[in-house]
Amino acid sequence: MSDPMSDLTFRPSPADRPRRTDAAWEAVAVEGRAAASQAVLSRADAPGRRWSIAPDAGLERPVLELAREAADLLARTDMRRVKACPGSHCGWLFLDPSGRRRWCSMKVCGNRAKARRHAERRRTSGGSERRGG
Numbered sequence: 001m002s003d004p005m006s007d008l009t010f011r012p013s014p015a016d017r018p019r020r021t022d023a024a025w026e027a028v029a030v031e032g033r034a035a036a037s038q039a040v041l042s043r044a045d046a047p048g049r050r051w052s053i054a055p056d057a058g059l060e061r062p063v064l065e066l067a068r069e070a071a072d073l074l075a076r077t078d079m080r081r082v083k084a085c086p087g088s089h090c091g092w093l094f095l096d097p098s099g100r101r102r103w104c105s106m107k108v109c110g111n112r113a114k115a116r117r118h119a120e121r122r123r124t125s126g127g128s129e130r131r132g133g
Contacts, residue, residue: 025074032071035064085109088116 038060039051053064077095085092086102087109094104103110 028067028070028074031063031067032074035068035071038064039068087113 035053038053038057040054041051042049044050051068053061053068055061057064081096081099082093083096083101085094085104087104090104090109092104092109094101103113
């Protein structure tokens with residue numbers, strides 16, 4: 001049986017996007033429901049009250065906390081602002097509140113893409129690009 005969470009880590013082709021998006025959404029929903037069943041509301045004074053996973057959840061606590069946070073994020077986020085990184089072999093999702101962001105990380109995916117474009121320009125120009133000063 002395949003891991004349903006694996007659909008979250010690879011960017012689907014445009015033809016597969018609706019099916020894989022549905023599968024990814026359902027994977028988060030399943031994990032979110034499991035996390036919700038383990039959540040307890042803190043008794044702290046307002047505004048400190050919040051849902052969290054009970055400490056007695058043991059080693060599953062970090063995974064359940066992550067699933068709870070992911071489900072909450074999907075429930076309260078304008079999904080038009082969720083973007084998939086176009087980086088080669090990336091597929092990470094990120095929030096783009098400005099509508100101008102392209103990469104999950106400029107330091108990694110953005111830099112790699114720019115370096116590839118630069119190398120390609122040098123190859124196609126025969127390496128005769130001049131350095132400006």
